[in-house]
Amino acid sequence: MNAKDRRVTALSLALAERRVIHLKEAAALLNVSEMTVRRDVAENPDLFGYLGAHIIPARGPEIEAPYTVDRAAESHSIAKRQASIQALRYLQPDEAVFIDCGTTLIHFVDLIPADMRLTVVCYAFNTAERLIAKQNITLVMLGGVYHPASATFAGARDTDMLNAMGLNVAFLSASGVDRQRGASCEQFHEAPIKRKAMDMAQRRYLVCDSSKIGRVRPAYFADVSAFDAIITETGPLPMDAAGWNSGPATE
Amino acid sequence: MNAKDRRVTALSLALAERRVIHLKEAAALLNVSEMTVRRDVAENPDLFGYLGAHIIPARGPEIEAPYTVDRAAESHSIAKRQASIQALRYLQPDEAVFIDCGTTLIHFVDLIPADMRLTVVCYAFNTAERLIAKQNITLVMLGGVYHPASATFAGARDTDMLNAMGLNVAFLSASGVDRQRGASCEQFHEAPIKRKAMDMAQRRYLVCDSSKIGRVRPAYFADVSAFDAIITETGPLPMDAAGWNSGPATE
DNA sequence: CACAGTATGTTAGAAATCTTACATACTGCT
DNA sequence: AGCAGTATGTAAGATTTCTAACATACTGTG
Structure with a gap:
């Protein structure tokens, strides 16, 4: 034995x-x-x-669970990836970038070319995990208490840390975007981080699939006018055109 | 296409x-x-x-690289795990714990019982990765810039974050422990974090295999007297006994 | 439409992995 | 030492995976 x-x-x-x-x-x-x-x-x-x-x-x-096309469609995976592909056009080499949490931006991270040099700030574990694997990326992680629901860290000092940084771009995610009620997410602790990142960045892009348009979620974090563009699977939304969120939320 | x-x-x-x-x-x-x-x-x-x-x-x-017994022996894996097993006796449920970086304490984390409730502070990615998987652990991560060499995050605000915490125990690692020249590690950026954690904790344990005894590495971080115990694969070193590091370093 | 080039499917045999059954070696106990 | 139980090794055959070759289908261009 x-x-x-x-x-x-x-x-x-x-x-x-x-x-x-x-x-x-x-x-x-x-x-x-x-x-x-x-x-x-x-x-x-x-x-x-x-x-x-x-x-x-x-x-x-x-x-265990077999991956089915149904489940994939349900979670809008394809739309999320498409939106990320669109957003990738707004990413420049050698910039300092904030990347928000959420599954949409996971796709975004996966799509970053291996040879692109960047400084990336993030606060989600699964985002960090993938960024670490990329050789040409300098990763800055915001610490804090771990929140399993969104795989994020959030805590007292994270905004201080952002204060000390110059950010060129911030890529934000949201689970709801409504023309009147702005961009919102599920977790309240995410909101201050998102807001701070937006404050610090020169450019701000909201990346989400179009199923989020017209939805409102509990934690508000920004007006739609605060973004330089809102990018979905079909590209940037025409911000000035009336009625872009008039349609019903297709959950 | x-x-x-x-x-x-x-x-x-x-x-x-x-x-x-x-x-x-x-x-x-x-x-x-x-x-x-x-x-x-x-x-x-x-x-x-x-x-x-x-x-x-x-x-x-x-x-890629085939894992050989030689490499394993070289890295003292077995001794490290043994040391961690010894150190586990100093871990109490429901405490707030600091866990240092390094492969030794990875073993320590792996050995934490799944049902033990703890609040754990760490700053190494691979440590965090394993702690996240444990349901009963509240994880606090120190953020900062990622250092691939030690898989750690370190930056401006991390010590602030520790200031706001009450720590019961700190488990430290070192790549060198010398009675005269104290405990030291490879990476300079780790030293301030280690020191701060030691400051904040009620109890401080150094966990390392005995091959580290007598070695001195570039980044000094604490005198041996600063620890409540130094734990190796054979248990805590008798701190008072003369000559515990008189032997040659067996690399 | 014909053509070149690419993309995909099918198949057969080679190589690997998995399972099963049995033989041998070891251990602890009386 | 002798025995029971466990541990380990070996080998054959079933199954799966890999490779390579060829056949068929599709795509865009002149």
Whole structure:
């Protein structure tokens, strides 16, 4: 039983450093047969998982549910990505950029070319996670207490930090945009950060899919006139044209 | 070319939501043959990667280098984990805890029981990443500019943030501990944060494997007397006993 | 419309991974 | 030492995944 424990520990250890390890590699590492490693893995489903012949740390639930086109359509993923593609045209190399939280701007981050040099400020964990992977980006993170609902950090000192920065552009997200009632989001703690970022930036763009137009959400953070442009999947909205949010919200 | 682009986009989209997707599933999702998906993936190595028949987002370099026992021994992984196990005895539920950066304390975080309620302050990305996954932990992150070398954030306002907190314990790491020259680390920007955390905490523990004893690294941050205990893989060092760091550094 | 070039599908065989069953080695206990 | 139970290794066959080659369909251009 003792040797087995040692192997399991060593495997956990190896997985802590690398994200995956091939069955064959693990067998070599532990000086046992592949079959033994298989058995070790099988006996500790709470520690290890499989992806083909690759051992990975125990997987979260994410892998389970099959990804369907329906679910994707429901969440407007395609529209969000399209909006991000449109917004990308407003991003210049070598600028200092604020990137807001939310799934829409996750797409935006993914779309930033690998060779574009930028300084990016963010306060969402999943945004930061992807920015870190990009070599040419200097990342500045606003700290604070973690809010799982939006995967963001928010706290006392974040606006101070922004004060010390010169921002060229701010890309904002919103879950509601109404001509009269302005841009709004779900979480109240996000609003002050959004506002501060908008204050500091030379240019301000709101990026969202058109399903958000006409909606109002609990936390107001800016009038529509505060943005240089509101960018949806079809490009910037004509700000001056009457009735751009006259249609019903298509949730 | 257009249909292909749409597929690539849809695949990226799916991967953004789920971490992996099976080749077969992707083929069904996109309504094309597996072979076509394979070709799509092969043509976009900067976007996609493979893990067996599973498509994953473009992998970082981590997967490449084979993990060897040598490297593991070199990095003292086992000792680090042992030290963390020892340190875990000093962690009480419902406390406010500071956790330092570094691989040693990554093990420490991994070892925190899933049901332990804590408030944790950290400033390293990989530490935060693991803490977020724990349901019963309230995470406070110190922000700032990202330093890839240590995966930490550091900046102007982080110490302010700590000022506003009451900390029960601080778990510190060091890459050098010398009885005369104190505790030191590689990165200068870490030192002020470590010091501030130590100032704020009621109890201070240094956690490191014994290979660090007797070493001196560039960035000094505290005398050994500043710690309530120095914990290595064999438990707390006898602080009063003479000569605990008289031996040669066994790198 | 004919053509060149590209895109996609299909298939067969090679290579890998997975499962199962059985043989052998080890451990702790009396 | 002898025994029961566990742990590990080996190997064959089933299954899945990978590769390469060829066939067919589609696209835009002159």
